[in-house]
Amino acid sequence: METLTIHALHDKLVRREISAVELAQKYIARKDAVEPQVQAFLSDNRENALAAAAVVDKKIAAGEDIAAMAGIPGAIKDVICVAGQNTTCGSKMLEHFKAPYNATVIEKLNALDYISLGKTNMDEFAMGSSTENSAYQITHNPWNLDCVPGGSSGGSAAAVAAGSAVWALGSDTGGSIRQPAAYCGVVGLKPTYGLVSRYGLVAYGSSLDQIGPFTTDVTDCAIVLNAIAGHDKKDSTSIPMEKKDYTKALVNDVKGLKIGIPEEFFVEGLDDTCRKALEEAIETYRKLGAEIVPVKLPHMKYGLAAYYIIAPAEASSNLARYDGVGFGFRVDGTDIVDMYRKTRTAGFGPEVRRRIMLGTYVLSSGYYDAYYLRAMKVRTLLKQDFDKALSQCDVLLTPTAPDTAFRIGQHDNDPLAMYLGDVCTVSLNLAGLPGISIPCGYKDGMPIGMQLIGAALGEETLLRVAYTFEQNRTDLRKPLPMGEVEL
Amino acid sequence: MKISAEEIKKIALLSRLNVEDDQIETVGKQLNDILAYMDLLNQVDITDVQPTVHAIPLHNVMRDDVPQPSLPNEKALQNAPEPENGYFKVPKVIQD
Numbered sequence: 001m002e003t004l005t006i007h008a009l010h011d012k013l014v015r016r017e018i019s020a021v022e023l024a025q026k027y028i029a030r031k032d033a034v035e036p037q038v039q040a041f042l043s044d045n046r047e048n049a050l051a052a053a054a055v056v057d058k059k060i061a062a063g064e065d066i067a068a069m070a071g072i073p074g075a076i077k078d079v080i081c082v083a084g085q086n087t088t089c090g091s092k093m094l095e096h097f098k099a100p101y102n103a104t105v106i107e108k109l110n111a112l113d114y115i116s117l118g119k120t121n122m123d124e125f126a127m128g129s130s131t132e133n134s135a136y137q138i139t140h141n142p143w144n145l146d147c148v149p150g151g152s153s154g155g156s157a158a159a160v161a162a163g164s165a166v167w168a169l170g171s172d173t174g175g176s177i178r179q180p181a182a183y184c185g186v187v188g189l190k191p192t193y194g195l196v197s198r199y200g201l202v203a204y205g206s207s208l209d210q211i212g213p214f215t216t217d218v219t220d221c222a223i224v225l226n227a228i229a230g231h232d233k234k235d236s237t238s239i240p241m242e243k244k245d246y247t248k249a250l251v252n253d254v255k256g257l258k259i260g261i262p263e264e265f266f267v268e269g270l271d272d273t274c275r276k277a278l279e280e281a282i283e284t285y286r287k288l289g290a291e292i293v294p295v296k297l298p299h300m301k302y303g304l305a306a307y308y309i310i311a312p313a314e315a316s317s318n319l320a321r322y323d324g325v326g327f328g329f330r331v332d333g334t335d336i337v338d339m340y341r342k343t344r345t346a347g348f349g350p351e352v353r354r355r356i357m358l359g360t361y362v363l364s365s366g367y368y369d370a371y372y373l374r375a376m377k378v379r380t381l382l383k384q385d386f387d388k389a390l391s392q393c394d395v396l397l398t399p400t401a402p403d404t405a406f407r408i409g410q411h412d413n414d415p416l417a418m419y420l421g422d423v424c425t426v427s428l429n430l431a432g433l434p435g436i437s438i439p440c441g442y443k444d445g446m447p448i449g450m451q452l453i454g455a456a457l458g459e460e461t462l463l464r465v466a467y468t469f470e471q472n473r474t475d476l477r478k479p480l481p482m483g484e485v486e487l
Numbered sequence: 488m489k490i491s492a493e494e495i496k497k498i499a500l501l502s503r504l505n506v507e508d509d510q511i512e513t514v515g516k517q518l519n520d521i522l523a524y525m526d527l528l529n530q531v532d533i534t535d536v537q538p539t540v541h542a543i544p545l546h547n548v549m550r551d552d553v554p555q556p557s558l559p560n561e562k563a564l565q566n567a568p569e570p571e572n573g574y575f576k577v578p579k580v581i582q583d
Contacts, residue, residue: 432542
């Protein structure tokens, strides 16, 4: 049995081997079977999903063409607004918040007859690397239920790995798509900043946030990217550009392409088994005719420190809106400032409060130059490093994370240790570059992720290089850890 | 220690958060650990380097000044804890 993909299921729908309603029912049953253990979802959208599936079946019956994603069950990270549905961001602050409008990505997916089985769990306001910071539940890694799925989009990654959704959307501010994709053995893409509209994505770090897909293969990744990419007038940071068909980039050939290996990613701290898997991946590319080029990113080692100044600074500003006035949760106080403080102290969890305080500190009078301004200058140097390396190479190849998924509770009470795990991913967000994580091996049964980094708007090359690896390393294919979905 | 107990209280006020007295030590230690790590940035020569606010800069995104549909009043208020007469209601701001 094969892992079911968007493209395989689309063919089955078109050939009428299964109806969209039957398909939705199969996935709802699957979700019901695995959710007690995985706990990837915060909400259940089965009624809307079945209604949307019936619409797809009508179109098929009428002989109409259906979109590649039409009728294929997916899931949406609970940081993306879906009109009329709860959008909690994993926070008590938004427990009863119903989005009054659709995010642009949801409008685009609606036009393609998409189906969502529900909103997925996440670290509160996307702050975290394990999904343990959710105010609601702990999500478990389908490969080992004692391990975290990664974060902050851990619910989306776990839903796809558990087979309770064929695809999912996440958001990535410092690695929140790529790291959980690596931990859960699926494909995760953070697009170029500005390729996908952020309208309706609840803001964390506005200069860093991007929405992107989780899928089980690279072809599906291109299909979901086709659905969500494109200029949007409602997002002033959205890049004006022609629409592309990313599935055309799925070419099984890397001959003559230059793949850069930044030595700074392969230093002390990278697990030995992970290193070995990556070296084998590099060897695979070499055998397929790619040119392997050692490159240097001299400011890479400062990326994490710059990120954990810039992201909390932006967060402290963005989260000022949760003041007990507009969004439901309020704790009464003796005066308005007391109301603000009580509301925010009770409504936010400890990690969110920590980042707001950290961000407030680095922006405060007397510290702005020493921290925030300096971090923004280091960001410039880091971006120049990437620009230089990517002028010599088509893509860069690195680990997605220094190790495989850690155990639930392992980093409790040590936030800095949790941050240090983001060392491979945050720099891309600072530089605005696209990155994809694909599985490249296993350590004690847990998946290892490989990150490929492209130039700005270089998604096509990125997908081609990822696709070629996937097509040539079929030895890495394993059934879904909780068993394939049976139709 | 980079941040004193007094500074923690000041940042908490600026952040519109409360830090209970018995939490100040823990919160202070965590913030100090993180800020100590940030000292790494002091090794970088930033002379004549311009700051980057956005990695993919776009300038003056303009559009025609034509009214577009916007959120109706009742939808804008649907999540408010205390809407009244089409407005958000807040506790008294100006003291007697």
